[in-house]
Amino acid sequence: MSADSTGRSGVASGTKPVLSVKDLCVDYYTDAGRLRACDNVSFNLYPGQRLGLVGESGSGKSTIALALMRMIKPPGRISGGRVMVGDDDLTAMSDNEMRSARMRLIGMVPQAAMSALNPVIRIRAQIQDVLQVHEPNLTYSQVQARIIEVLEAVELRPEVANLYPHELSGGMKQRVCIAIAVALRPKVIIADEPTSALDVIVQRQVMETIGRLQREMNIAVVLIGHDMGLMAQFVDHLAVMYAGKLAEIGPTPTLFAKPNHPYTHMLISSLPTLGQKGVFRGIPGITPSLLALPTGCYFRTRCPYVMDVCSSEAPTQVAFDGGHVASCHLSSVPGGLTGRVEAERDAEARLNPANAEKGTGEAGPNKTGGFS
Amino acid sequence: MKGFLNYVRRNPNLGIGFLMFAILFVFCTIGYFRYDLAKAAYPLAAPANKPPSWQYPLGTDSQGRELYAVIVAGTFLTLRIGVTAGLIGLATGTVLGFIAAYFRGWVDVVIKSLVDILLTIPGLMVLIIIASATKQAMSITLLALIIASLAWMGPTRSIRAQVLSLRERPFLQAARLSGMNSIEIIFLELMPNLLPYLAASLVGSVTGGIFASIGLEAFGLGAMREPTLGMTIYWVIYYSALLKGMWWWAMAPVSVIIIIFVGLFSLGAGLDELANPRTRRVL
Amino acid sequence: MTALLELRNCSKVYKSGFFSPKVTVALDDFSLTIDEANPTITAVVGESGSGKSTLGSLLMGFIGPSSGQVFYRGKDMTTLSGAERWQFRQDVQAIFQDPFAAYNPFYTVDHVLTVPIRKFGLARNKEEAREKMGEALRKVGLRPEEILGRYPHQLSGGQRQRIIVARAMLLKPKIIVADEPVSMVDASLRATILESIYTLHKELGVSVLYITHDLTTAYHVSNQIVVLYKGSVMEGGEVSNVVKQPQHPYTRLLIDSIPWPDVSLQWGKEPVIKDDGSSPTTTTGCKFASRCPHVMPKCREVAPTFFEVNPQQASACYLSESSPALAKSDLQRVLNKA
Numbered sequence: 005m006s007a008d009s010t011g012r013s014g015v016a017s018g019t020k021p022v023l024s025v026k027d028l029c030v031d032y033y034t035d036a037g038r039l040r041a042c043d044n045v046s047f048n049l050y051p052g053q054r055l056g057l058v059g060e061s062g063s064g065k066s067t068i069a070l071a072l073m074r075m076i077k078p079p080g081r082i083s084g085g086r087v088m089v090g091d092d093d094l095t096a097m098s099d100n101e102m103r104s105a106r107m108r109l110i111g112m113v114p115q116a117a118m119s120a121l122n123p124v125i126r127i128r129a130q131i132q133d134v135l136q137v138h139e140p141n142l143t144y145s146q147v148q149a150r151i152i153e154v155l156e157a158v159e160l161r162p163e164v165a166n167l168y169p170h171e172l173s174g175g176m177k178q179r180v181c182i183a184i185a186v187a188l189r190p191k192v193i194i195a196d197e198p199t200s201a202l203d204v205i206v207q208r209q210v211m212e213t214i215g216r217l218q219r220e221m222n223i224a225v226v227l228i229g230h231d232m233g234l235m236a237q238f239v240d241h242l243a244v245m246y247a248g249k250l251a252e253i254g255p256t257p258t259l260f261a262k263p264n265h266p267y268t269h270m271l272i273s274s275l276p277t278l279g280q281k282g283v284f285r286g287i288p289g290i291t292p293s294l295l296a297l298p299t300g301c302y303f304r305t306r307c308p309y310v311m312d313v314c315s316s317e318a319p320t321q322v323a324f325d326g327g328h329v330a331s332c333h334l335s336s337v338p339g340g341l342t343g344r345v346e347a348e349r350d351a352e353a354r355l356n357p358a359n360a361e362k363g364t365g366e367a368g369p370n371k372t373g374g375f376s
Numbered sequence: 377m378k379g380f381l382n383y384v385r386r387n388p389n390l391g392i393g394f395l396m397f398a399i400l401f402v403f404c405t406i407g408y409f410r411y412d413l414a415k416a417a418y419p420l421a422a423p424a425n426k427p428p429s430w431q432y433p434l435g436t437d438s439q440g441r442e443l444y445a446v447i448v449a450g451t452f453l454t455l456r457i458g459v460t461a462g463l464i465g466l467a468t469g470t471v472l473g474f475i476a477a478y479f480r481g482w483v484d485v486v487i488k489s490l491v492d493i494l495l496t497i498p499g500l501m502v503l504i505i506i507a508s509a510t511k512q513a514m515s516i517t518l519l520a521l522i523i524a525s526l527a528w529m530g531p532t533r534s535i536r537a538q539v540l541s542l543r544e545r546p547f548l549q550a551a552r553l554s555g556m557n558s559i560e561i562i563f564l565e566l567m568p569n570l571l572p573y574l575a576a577s578l579v580g581s582v583t584g585g586i587f588a589s590i591g592l593e594a595f596g597l598g599a600m601r602e603p604t605l606g607m608t609i610y611w612v613i614y615y616s617a618l619l620k621g622m623w624w625w626a627m628a629p630v631s632v633i634i635i636i637f638v639g640l641f642s643l644g645a646g647l648d649e650l651a652n653p654r655t656r657r658v659l
Numbered sequence: 660m661t662a663l664l665e666l667r668n669c670s671k672v673y674k675s676g677f678f679s680p681k682v683t684v685a686l687d688d689f690s691l692t693i694d695e696a697n698p699t700i701t702a703v704v705g706e707s708g709s710g711k712s713t714l715g716s717l718l719m720g721f722i723g724p725s726s727g728q729v730f731y732r733g734k735d736m737t738t739l740s741g742a743e744r745w746q747f748r749q750d751v752q753a754i755f756q757d758p759f760a761a762y763n764p765f766y767t768v769d770h771v772l773t774v775p776i777r778k779f780g781l782a783r784n785k786e787e788a789r790e791k792m793g794e795a796l797r798k799v800g801l802r803p804e805e806i807l808g809r810y811p812h813q814l815s816g817g818q819r820q821r822i823i824v825a826r827a828m829l830l831k832p833k834i835i836v837a838d839e840p841v842s843m844v845d846a847s848l849r850a851t852i853l854e855s856i857y858t859l860h861k862e863l864g865v866s867v868l869y870i871t872h873d874l875t876t877a878y879h880v881s882n883q884i885v886v887l888y889k890g891s892v893m894e895g896g897e898v899s900n901v902v903k904q905p906q907h908p909y910t911r912l913l914i915d916s917i918p919w920p921d922v923s924l925q926w927g928k929e930p931v932i933k934d935d936g937s938s939p940t941t942t943t944g945c946k947f948a949s950r951c952p953h954v955m956p957k958c959r960e961v962a963p964t965f966f967e968v969n970p971q972q973a974s975a976c977y978l979s980e981s982s983p984a985l986a987k988s989d990l991q992r993v994l995n996k997a
Contacts (some may be wrong), residue, residue: 060845063817174707203706203872208926210914230846233875233918237926257922274850275920276879280900284879286851288800290815379849546760553719555748555778568765 022224023072023110023192028085030064030071033078039294041080043065049192049224054215056235057228058271059245062291065188065228066115069196073112074102089191099186111185113178113214115197120181121169127180128165131155136188154183157220159214179213182264186217193218194226197284199234211238219292226249232275236260241325241327244268247292247302250321254328262342264322264330265308267339298356301333309334309344390646396639400451400632407448416445417603428624435624438615441603443628448603451632454586457520463584464524465610466578471533474562476532477539488536499526503588507597516598523588531577538573542566576647583640587641590633596645605629661733663695663833663866664718664751668988669727671713671890685713687890687946688727690988693834698866700857701994702877702898704913705887711870714887715838718868719753749779751758752832756839758819762811769807769817771826781829795825799855817848824855830873831863838870853880874917878902883994886910889946891962896972906974909947945975954980967993 018182030042039163042064045340049055059065070076072087087094089090089109095107112122122130131151134141147271152162159178185193196201199207215238218225227239235242236256243253252265263269268282273285289306292298296306311335322335334341384391405414415421419439428435435445476487506522507514542548551565581593592598596614600607608629612618617625671686687710691701705711716722717729720736729736729749739747755761763770772792775781782788793803799821811819820840827835831909837856857880859865869881877884878898885895886909894907905911916926944959945951951958958977965973966987973985973993985992 060847196864204874204918205706205912205916206919212927231918232846233920236920236922237918260920260922271847272920274847276850276853276875277919277921278875278878281879281899283859284850284854284857285849286849286854290817291845292847546755546757547754547763549719549721550755550761551763551774552721553748553753554771554775555745556774565763569763571765 019050020266021048021088022051022090023226024086024088025068025072026073026088028087029083030067030080031083032080036295039295044085045245045250046085047243047250047253049226051191051219052222053084053226053241054218054225054227054239056242057226057245058230058232058235058242060230060291061334062247062294063245063368064248065230065245066196067248069112069194069226069228073106073109073347078332104138104367107134107152107185107190108188109190110192110194111188111190113181113193113195113198116201121177123169124372125164125168127155127167127169127172130180131165131184131187134184136274138188150187154187155180157186157217158183173206174202175210178202181216182210182214186221186223189221189224192224192226194228196228197230200226200229204329207234211361232271244271246296247297249331250329251280251303251332252255252328252330254324257327258326264324264328264335264341265303265304265332266341268330269345270308301331309341311337327328385522385647386440387646389649391640391642393639393641393646395431396635398540402640404448404451405467407444411442411445413445414448416442419446419451420600425622427622427635428452432642434621436653437611437622438617439609439611443625446603447628449603449606451636453516453602453604453657454589454636454639455582455607457516457589458582458586459522460517460520461527461588462543462578462581462583464521465527465585466531466574466581468524468528469533469577470535470574472528473532473535474539474566477536477543477559478562478566484536487532491532491546495529495533499588502526503592504595504597507592507595512606514597516599516602516604519589519592519598519638520585523585523592527581527584527588532579535570535574536578538570539566541567572647572650576644576650579640579644579647583637584643586640587635609657661867662692662730663732664693666717666724666731667730669717669724669729669957671710671717671722672725684890686710686717686724688987689714689890689892690727690990691815691885691994692991693868695833697867698864699883699994700860700867700869700881701888702869702871702884702973703879704871704874704877704884706872706887709887710890711872711887712776712838713890715836715868715870718834718836719751720747747828750833752827752830753836754820754827754835754840757819757843758816758823759811761823764811765957767808767810768814768822770992771822772829774827775826775830791829792825796822796938797830798828799825800851800859801825811953817844817852820844820852821849821855824852824859827865828855828859828863828981832865834866834868835859836868836870839872840869841876842871842873849876856880874902874913875919885990885994886913891946892965892971892987892990893977894974894976895948895965895990896968900969900972904972905978906968907947908953908978910974912950945977967991 009146026046028042028045029040031316032039034318045068047055057065057068071082072111076082082095089105092105092109094102094105094110099371115231128151131154132147135147135150151165155162155164159175160270164172164176164180172180182198198214199210202210212233214225217223221241227235229235240256241254242256244251244257244265246267252259252263253269259268260272263272270285274287282290287306292302292305298315300317301307301319304310311333317333319331319333321329322332323329332341334344394494419441421435422432422440422442424436424438424440426432426436432444434447436442472487476484505521507519510518542557548561548565550563556564563612589604590606591633593604594609595612596610598604598607598610612626612629615632667690667962669686669689671924673681673683674680693699702713703711713947717724723729723737731739731743734743759770761767769792772795773788778787782791790881795823796803801818801821801907806814806818806822840856841852844852848866853876856867869877871877881898882903883896884898886893886901886907888909893909894901894905901910902914905914918926943962945962948954948958955977963975963980964975964987965975966979966982967973968979968982971993973990
């Protein structure tokens with residue numbers, strides 16, 4: 005069952021998704037056994053949309069990035085499912101076809117740009133590489149023009165083409181990687197934690213660049229990360245991964261306001277905001293090892309709303325309005341998760357009237373912007 | 377045992393190395409019990425120039441040595457030289473490398489400069505000069521020491537580099553914060569992490585020592601009376617064995633040297649893989 | 660009353676290159692006082708290149724300042740006797756950023772706990788040591804049976820980091836320097852680890868220096884904050900004041916770039932001006948001048964001193980010059996009022 009995310013970006017229903025992932029399964033065969041890094045994940049992405057894929061280490065989000073690019077190496081392999089970009093089935097392609105499709109249909113901005121760029125080759129040559137492999141018919145001057153075009157698109161001076169990677173700052177290197185990813189104007193870009201190594205101001209600039217490019221070229225973006233804050237600022241749809249499974253997916257405002265999976269809810273409340281100083285709401289326990297997953301629902305060992313049915317039956321996906329899907333038994337309980345959360349809040353408010361505060365950060369920089 | 381075999385499947389080099397040495401071990405054990413090595417490996421123990429037969433499995437040479445015994449004795453001796461030279465070279469290199477890398481400052485400058493200068497001196501030349509100067513007094517031990525004297529520079533450099541790379545790791549800072557002093561940190565924190573690397577280096581050192589000794593001996597600069605592998609080659613050349621058709625005399629030491637070489641090389645590669653998990657092959 | 664640890668006008672300068680030495684000012688004229696009687700959690704916030712890691716190393720005694728002095732219990736650090744140094748070692752401990760690299764992979768995780776117990780004589784025998792270790796582990800939410808005897812690679816990042824916090828608890832230091840303790844830990848565990856650090860402060864009266872680039876966690880856990888940029892302090896004061904009403908343009912830029920997990924609070928209101936490349940370290944002007952939207956000619960000539968905007972906040976910016984001036988070494992006046 006897949007989540008159909010028609011949402012805020014005003015995509016008319018009936019438009020075909022530019023990226024369609026259906027029941028994707030990725031397994032790793034290790035000495036200790038087979039582990040399922042990605043378990044029947046399905047989602048659709050429409051042109052011009054931004055999807056966030058959030059999860060912690062071991063959740064399977066990086067595996068999905070690699071799987072979409074068909075870059076999973078042994079001992080891992082894609083053991084099931086289908087990945088379609090437009091009309092092309094990436095999973096059915098041969099290695100040669102995939103090599104041509106990579107960067108042309110679907111591009112990737114990797115994590116840690118420092119390692120992604122070849123340290124002994126100038127920037128010009130690295131962008132040239134990509135262009136020449138996929139578009140061999142371009143003349144030399146056309147290639148050079150494209151290089152300048154693409155560097156300016158990411159707000160870098162054309163002179164950067166003559167530099168070596170070590171002469172650039174972290175933010176600039178990341179921009180070069182973005183430039184390489186968009187050089188062939190793919191339909192989809194996967195950004196795998198593009199800003200994890202960057203400072204907060206540079207992060208904002210890089211994300212703004214990605215956003216601008218995305219709007220100008222009408223590319224769909226899958227942003228993979230662990231920072232819910234970044235997701236709230238950037239993506240219009242959000243998918244939450246836990247232990248290889250898709251816990252919840254839906255429009256970002258809905259997920260933040262009324263999540264239907266306890267993990268999403270706890271992830272959001274564990275993040276510090278300006279409203280509640282000194283109140284720590286961590287998630288107890290640790291992520292289960294993929295080799296020893298609990299029966300029933302994977303999250304039940306850490307879930308404060310766990311019920312008896314959670315240990316015997318794995319939850320199925322339940323659809324809500326607006327393309328919001330969640331896998332939690334609470335969805336079949338009247339009131340759902342929202343009901344339980346509010347009941348909890350009321351109880352706490354009665355005990356501790358001083359601490360009571362609804363919702364996430366209210367105090368803080370003025371919502372209209374600017375400071376006093 | 378099963379775990380070991382499983383690992384060998386992933387690291388075939390280690391397996392080959394062990395296999396080679398197993399072959400040598402069996403070969404030498406048989407020889408050890410069959411022959412009185414003090415007699416059979418020396419001249420006038422058997423009729424000269426006999427080709428391989430049931431009585432003399434590897435034949436005999438022009439001076440009447442039984443070649444099987446020569447090879448057995450020679451393997452022991454050659455390995456002994458190699459191990460002695462390798463151990464001394466590595467031990468010196470380790471101590472100096474650790475001191476230079478950990479304490480830095482002028483100690484590092486002195487040691488590093490010394491090593492770099494000595495490395496530029498052509499080692500073989502020095503060995504030949506020293507060996508020819510001590511021609512009559514040459515013995516197995518002296519040969520080992522001479523080789524060791526030039527074998528410590530390489531290990532010093534590589535171990536210094538390894539320690540430098542470990543030096544900035546937070547766990548050393550944690551050790552300092554826990555109250556450990558420098559000596560304790562070197563021996564209790566740094567050294568254990570380098571053991572796999574040291575083991576691989578040892579194999580390299582030993583290999584170097586063995587081949588340096590074979591080289592010197594083949595020139596006639598080794599201990600003349602001892603039936604080492606290198607000396608055997610020297611006699612092969614001296615007596616023009618191949619021209620006389622005595623192929624067995626040349627084959628014996630060469631085959632054993634090949635086995636030792638393949639064994640040491642594979643062992644080194646295998647240990648290298650063990651020490652550096654990043655090169656580990658995935659099944 | 661002598662302060663426990665005091666940095667007075669400390670600067671750290673690195674020279675590199677042999678023929679045309681390049682000078683990098685990692686830390687410039689920094690002053691801070693940590694009192695034993697008045698433990699605080701001070702956040703030192705800055706991006707890469709701000710000098711915050713240098714500050715951490717200075718406080719831990721791993722490096723010395725190029726100019727200025729560091730005083731431990733009133734004595735200059737360079738003049739400490741062996742016994743006094745040992746005391747310093749016990750009083751100042753750290754929590755590291757990388758939960759994996761902090762462990763020696765050759766030993767089990769017990770090693771990070773047993774070594775300091777042995778060295779500082781915190782237990783009389785093995786049983787007592789085990790008991791103390793178990794107690795500390797339980798305090799950070801771990802079960803000793805599951806942790807002790809394991810190797811670092813067998814545990815998760817969150818567990819390893821909690822053990823490091825447990826180690827700090829065990830040693831009962833007076834000051835803890837926490838250098839990015841949660842940046843490499845999963846989001847769901849950050850709150851738990853920060854809570855342990857906060858508990859450490861509240862229950863044992865430990866002063867914490869929380870070094871980070873993440874303003875949100877800094878706001879959450881600390882009571883005062885110092886904002887660093889290229890080695891100089893831009894703003895300092897009580898944390899709510901600085902974060903909710905930042906006066907310095909750099910602080911405003913930082914706060915405006917925070918990705919809040921709240922869809923209604925969008926970032927990006929303040930424009931980011933790219934560094935126009937005008938010489939960063941050789942001028943005597945304000946370090947932020949080349950990126951400041953409100954830059955005035957005098958900013959490039961003379962770096963502003965602090966201006967006390969309110970009793971618990973000071974900003975090094977001419978925009979605030981209507982407020983009373985404050986010398987660089989007196990930053991402490993607006994701190995430590997928790």
